[in-house]
Amino acid sequence: MNLAELDPTNVTTPPVIKQDYRDAMARLAAAVNVITTDGPAGRAGFTATAVCSVTDDPPTLLVCLNRAASAHAAVTANAQLCVNTLASGQRDLSNLFGGKTPMAERFAAASWTTWLTGSPVLEGAAVSFDCRVSHSTTVGTHDILFCEVLALKHQDDADGLVYFDRAYHGLQGSH
Numbered sequence: 001m002n003l004a005e006l007d008p009t010n011v012t013t014p015p016v017i018k019q020d021y022r023d024a025m026a027r028l029a030a031a032v033n034v035i036t037t038d039g040p041a042g043r044a045g046f047t048a049t050a051v052c053s054v055t056d057d058p059p060t061l062l063v064c065l066n067r068a069a070s071a072h073a074a075v076t077a078n079a080q081l082c083v084n085t086l087a088s089g090q091r092d093l094s095n096l097f098g099g100k101t102p103m104a105e106r107f108a109a110a111s112w113t114t115w116l117t118g119s120p121v122l123e124g125a126a127v128s129f130d131c132r133v134s135h136s137t138t139v140g141t142h143d144i145l146f147c148e149v150l151a152l153k154h155q156d157d158a159d160g161l162v163y164f165d166r167a168y169h170g171l172q173g174s175h
């Protein structure tokens with residue numbers, strides 16, 4: 001089938017512009033993560049839905065980080081981070097870490113511990129992955145960070161949180 005044969009309803013033909021792409025991406029449900037770092041370049045954190053598993057050997061996930069984000073310099077220089085996947089009751093943290101809020105205020109809103117890398121590990125998160133950034137590459141506005149998982153913890157009775165249609169939705173588990 002070529003493009004001319006497609007039903008025009010809801011089909012975007014080339015060129016696909018930024019807003020078309022974002023409107024389409026708003027239809028993909030995603031987990032919500034607060035990514036944190038600490039180290040010689042200081043403490044920082046941001047919200048990310050662009051996180052996924054790459055391989056289980058060595059256990060590696062990827063995080064896409066906008067180079068314009070205020071956390072970019074610290075994450076890049078520290079080369080270590082913690083992926084904290086939010087539980088249903090933690091949606092307010094997503095807005096704090098996803099907005100223009102000063103770093104100190106973001107971290108003051110929750111309790112944190114540290115494991116191997118020293119990156120802040122969020123108390124009550126559904127899952128936390130303490131990682132070192134093994135390598136990275138750049139595509140467009142974002143850096144793709146490949147993160148080797150050194151330690152992790154999951155809280156199996158936590159309800160999940162997804163971002164879909166530009167809104168948060170709680171997910172009840174089978175516990």
Ligand SMILES: NC(=O)c1ccc[n+]([C@@H]2O[C@H](COP(=O)([O-])OP(=O)(O)OC[C@H]3O[C@@H](n4cnc5c(N)ncnc54)[C@H](O)[C@@H]3O)[C@@H](O)[C@H]2O)c1
Binds near residue numbers: 026064141
């Ligand atoms: N991957 C990302 O960088 C990313 C993802 C989600 C949200 N955001 C930012 O958070 C804010 C709120 O987002 P929203 O979902 O309510 O509305 P939105 O209309 O800006 O975004 C809709 C969807 O498009 C994608 N998207 C948005 N900005 C992007 C970017 N710069 N690069 C790659 N993909 C992007 C995401 O999947 C997002 O959920 C916006 O400022 C948005 O840019 C960024």
Ligand SMILES: Cc1cc2c(cc1C)N(C[C@H](O)[C@H](O)[C@H](O)COP(=O)(O)O)c1[nH]c(=O)[nH]c(=O)c1N2
Binds near residue numbers: 049051071097
């Ligand atoms: C739900 C949701 C999801 C995401 C974001 C936001 C929100 C609300 N943001 C944006 C990111 O969190 C924001 O740009 C940073 O916090 C930067 O803000 P400051 O530069 O620190 O003010 C974001 N940024 C990014 O680089 N990768 C991502 O996957 C996401 N995902």
